[in-house]
Amino acid sequence: MEQIEKFRQDILNSASEAPHIVSLKEETRLTGGLPIIRDMGRTWALKADLSVVLLYTDCWESENKSGFGEIIEDNVIRSFVIAYAAIDYPELVSLVLERPANTTDCMCSGKDDLNIFGETCKICNSVGWIPSQWLSK
Numbered sequence: 001m002e003q004i005e006k007f008r009q010d011i012l013n014s015a016s017e018a019p020h021i022v023s024l025k026e027e028t029r030l031t032g033g034l035p036i037i038r039d040m041g042r043t044w045a046l047k048a049d050l051s052v053v054l055l056y057t058d059c060w061e062s063e064n065k066s067g068f069g070e071i072i073e074d075n076v077i078r079s080f081v082i083a084y085a086a087i088d089y090p091e092l093v094s095l096v097l098e099r100p101a102n103t104t105d106c107m108c109s110g111k112d113d114l115n116i117f118g119e120t121c122k123i124c125n126s127v128g129w130i131p132s133q134w135l136s137k
C-alpha cells in the first residue's frame with residue numbers, strides 16, 4: 001500500500017522540531033509503519049503490508065529504547081486500526097473491512113454523532129465500535 005509509505009515519508013521529512021512531531025517521527029521510524037492510535041505509552045502503527053505494530057513508548061527513557069514494536073496478529077484490532085486510520089487518512093478508506101465479530105458498540109454510536117456535534121469521539125475516533133477485549137484490560 002504505497003499511500004501508507006507516502007504518509008510515512010511526509011512525517012519523516014517534516015522539518016518541525018515541535019516535541020509532538022519529534023515523537024511522531026520517532027514512532028514512525030521505530031515501527032516502520034504509520035502511527036495511527038497513540039496513547040500515553042503505546043502506539044499502534046499500520047504498515048504498508050497492512051500489518052499492525054504495537055510499540056511501547058513509555059520505556060523510551062530506559063535502556064529498552066531500541067524496541068521496534070511487536071506485530072499484532074489479532075484481526076479485530078487490525079480491523080480497528082485500519083478503520084481508525086481511514087478517519088485521519090480518508091485516502092485509506094478503501095482498506096476498511098467489515099466490522100468484525102467480537103466488537104462492542106462505542107457509546108458515541110459512531111459517525112452520526114460526529115455530524116451532530118462536529119467532534120471526533122476520543123474513544124473510537126468515531127468509528128463507532130471498539131474491540132471487545134480492549135474493555136477488559
Ligand SMILES: [Zn+2]
Pocket residue numbers: 106107108109110121122123124125126127128129
Ligand atoms: Zn466512539
